[in-house]
Amino acid sequence: MREDVKIFTISGMGCSASALAIDMAEKILKTHENFNAVILSTEILSTGWYPGKEHTMMVLNCVFRMGAAAILVSNKKEAKKRAKYKLLYSLRTQRAFDDKGYYSAFREEDSDGFTGVTLRRDLLQVAGETLRSNITILGSKILPYTEMIFYAYSIIKKKYLDKSTEIYVPNFKRVVQHFCLPASGKPVIREIGKGLKLGERDMEPALMTLHRFGNQSSSSLWYELGYIEAKERVKKGDKVWQLGMGSGPKCNGLVWECIRPIVGEAQRGVWADCIDKYPVLIVDKNSS
Secondary structure (H helix, E strand, O other): OOOOOOOOOOOOOHHHHHHHHHHHHHHHHHOOOOOEEEEEEEEOHHHHOOOOOOHHHHHHHHHEOOEEEEEEEEOOHHHHHOOOEEEEEEEEEEOOOOHHHHOOEEEEEOOOOOEEEEEOOOHHHHHHHHHHHHHHHHHHHHOOHHHHHHHHHHHHHHHHHOOOOOOOOOOHHHOOOEEEOOOOOHHHHHHHHHHOOOOHHHHHHHHHHHHHHOEOHHHHHHHHHHHHHHOOOOOOOOEEEEEEEEOOOEEEEEEEEEOOOOOOHHHOOOOOOOHHHOOOOOOOOOOO
């Protein structure tokens, strides 16, 4: 690299690293005019492989696959002619202040001195709490007032009038057309989709990415965006919401707006050799 190229390493940020890096790049570009930034998001299994015998630490050996994605962002004026998207919002939330959340996925040594990541049973509950806080803040920025009023009223009613009242889930599909969810597993994808009241088509990019490439940690979000583009579903003016969740725990959300027609992606990129075969039917083991 040239001497004037600034390099920042944020390895260790887990599955939310690439979304976090976009947020970081946005802040850097706000103070540096006429600059480009390249984000390299990758999952390298060899550095995180656990060779021990503790079952709670062996899970990660089975979860992740190797993969990578590179993203170019710019604040140069000429970039508007070629750029696909404009970043509208970026939001980072974390719950490291809570001991239960902090230790739900924790890197430590086992009794034999081997280093690995312990996944505890309350991980999904912690992930839900982390996601909820992020969505609440992001929703206040992008949702129409009517959705916010319904949400606030349901909270007040549950707290003071009727405790059996269910909290209203805002309809994010009124402002967002495409969703890139954490590809951590089918149960996680479907649980997040259920919580956001998403349909099968909305969860399709995450489910198909998991089916074809596995969980590639933070780079999965870009394989999902590539899937949507290869299906030629993104239209000019559409909003895309990328949601990255990682250990810490933390949650990073990005909302993009498509600023030009995107065509011909089915013949390019990582999906070029198989996009016609998708979507495939995925049958859940728990379904009858």
